[in-house]
Amino acid sequence: MSLKHALLGLIDLEPGSGYDLTQRIRNSIGFFWPSTHQQIYKALHELLHEGCLDVEEEPQQHRPDRRIYSMTQHGREELQRWLDKPSPPTKIRDAFLIRVFCAHLWDEAHLVERLNDEQQRHQHVWEVYQRLAGRMDQWPESRRKRYRFARHTLQLGIYIEEAWQRWCRELQELYADK
Amino acid sequence: MSLKHALLGLIDLEPGSGYDLTQRIRNSIGFFWPSTHQQIYKALHELLHEGCLDVEEEPQQHRPDRRIYSMTQHGREELQRWLDKPSPPTKIRDAFLIRVFCAHLWDEAHLVERLNDEQQRHQHVWEVYQRLAGRMDQWPESRRKRYRFARHTLQLGIYIEEAWQRWCRELQELYADK
DNA sequence: CTTGGCATGTAAACTGTTACATGATTCT
DNA sequence: AGAATCATGTAACAGTTTACATGCCAAG
Incomplete structure (x- = not known):
C-alpha cells in the first residue's frame, strides 16, 4: 500500500502525530496521492503493529492525547526496500x-x-x-x-x-x- | 458512478458489446478513467437493469454470444442529467x-x-x-x-x-x- | 506448442469515501 | 451564535484490483 510508504517517508523527514501528518500530506503528497484522515489513522495503526513505527503519547488537556509517531530501524529498512521497486504507471481519474x-x-x-x-x-x-x-x-x-x-x-x-x-x-x- | 456514464457516452456514439466497449475504453476514456473488463461487464448489467440500455444477443459459434448494447430513451435522459452536474476535481495517483x-x-x-x-x-x-x-x-x-x-x-x-x-x-x- | 485474441462472466480481497462521534477553544 | 481548529477514532458503504473460470481459433 503506497499510503503507508508515503507516511514512512514523511515521518522519516520529521516525526509527528496523525493530525500533523494529515496536514502535511494535504500540502505535499496529497497532491498526487489523495488521502483522508481516516485512512491515515488506520495506516498508522497498521504500521505501528508491523513494527515500522514507534509512538510516544503526549498528554493534552480537553482533547485526545497526541500520539507522536517516529521511525524504527525496521521501518527505515521497509521504506528502502519499497523505494527500490518499480512504480505502477500514473493514474488520472477525471x-x-x-x-x-x-x-x-x-x-x-x-x-x-x-x-x-x-x-x-x-x-x-x-x-x-x-x-x-x-x-x-x-x-x-x-x-x-x-x-x-x-x-x-x-x-x-x-x-x-x-x-x-x-x-x-x-x-x-x-x-x-x- | 462515472464509469456507467462513460459507458452511456460511448454507446451513444456507437452501440457495442462488452468486449467492444472494453477495447474502446482502453483507447479513449481509459486514459483518464481506468477500468477493467470486470467492472465494465458489471456496470453494463446494472445499466440494463436500470433501463438505461437495451441488449440484443448475436449468436456466435464456439464462443459466448455477443451481447450488443444500445441506448434507451431513459439512458439518454440519464446521461443528459449527469452531464449538467459539476465534476469533482481531477485526481492523480502516482x-x-x-x-x-x-x-x-x-x-x-x-x-x-x-x-x-x-x-x-x-x-x-x-x-x-x-x-x-x-x-x-x-x-x-x-x-x-x-x-x-x-x-x-x-x-x-x-x-x-x-x-x-x-x-x-x-x-x-x-x-x-x- | 505457446502466445494472443475473442467473449463472457463470478468472487474474494483490498482500498477509498462518506457518515457518524466527541468536546473544548478560538475566531468572526 | 456559529464556524473553524485541534485531535482522535469507528463503521458502513462504494469502488477497484486480482484471481479464477471456460474454450475455440489464428499466428508465429
Whole structure:
C-alpha cells in the first residue's frame, strides 16, 4: 500500500502525530496521492503493529492525547526496500473529461462556459502551488535542502496545471468564435 | 458512478458489446478513467437493469454470444442529467512521485537513472497518443466529426505527457552534473 | 506448442469515501 | 451564535484490483 510508504517517508523527514501528518500530506503528497484522515489513522495503526513505527503519547488537556509517531530501524529498512521497486504507471481519474467526451450533447455555448470554469479551477490550483513553492523557496537553507524533493514534486504539479490551462484555453478559442 | 456514464457516452456514439466497449475504453476514456473488463461487464448489467440500455444477443459459434448494447430513451435522459452536474476535481495517483519525495534515501546516480526510466515511459505514452491522434486525423470527415471530443481529450493527454517529460528532463539535468 | 485474441462472466480481497462521534477553544 | 481548529477514532458503504473460470481459433 503506497499510503503507508508515503507516511514512512514523511515521518522519516520529521516525526509527528496523525493530525500533523494529515496536514502535511494535504500540502505535499496529497497532491498526487489523495488521502483522508481516516485512512491515515488506520495506516498508522497498521504500521505501528508491523513494527515500522514507534509512538510516544503526549498528554493534552480537553482533547485526545497526541500520539507522536517516529521511525524504527525496521521501518527505515521497509521504506528502502519499497523505494527500490518499480512504480505502477500514473493514474488520472477525471470525470470532467468524461463529460467533454460526451460534449456533442451540449451546445457549444455551454461547452465554452464549462471549459472556462474548469480553466479557472486549474488556475486556482496553480496559484496554490505557486504560493506554496514561493514560501518553500524562502525557507532557510537547511530546511529547504531537507524538503527539496517535495519542492520538485510541486514543480511537476505546476507544469501539469499549466498543461490543463493551455488545453482549456485552446478549446475555448476553438468553440468560442464559431 | 462515472464509469456507467462513460459507458452511456460511448454507446451513444456507437452501440457495442462488452468486449467492444472494453477495447474502446482502453483507447479513449481509459486514459483518464481506468477500468477493467470486470467492472465494465458489471456496470453494463446494472445499466440494463436500470433501463438505461437495451441488449440484443448475436449468436456466435464456439464462443459466448455477443451481447450488443444500445441506448434507451431513459439512458439518454440519464446521461443528459449527469452531464449538467459539476465534476469533482481531477485526481492523480502516482507512486513514483512518492518515491521522488523520499529521494534523499537514494544516491543521486540512482535518482537520475529512475528519472530517465520515467521519462522514457512518458515518452512512450506520448507516442501512443500521437499515433492514435494521427490515425484519427485521417479518418473521413463524418467519423472525425463524431469523435472530435474524444480527439480533444487525447490532446490533453499529449500536453500532460509533455509536462511530465519536461519535468523529468529538468530534474535529470539538475542532478546529473553535480 | 505457446502466445494472443475473442467473449463472457463470478468472487474474494483490498482500498477509498462518506457518515457518524466527541468536546473544548478560538475566531468572526 | 456559529464556524473553524485541534485531535482522535469507528463503521458502513462504494469502488477497484486480482484471481479464477471456460474454450475455440489464428499466428508465429
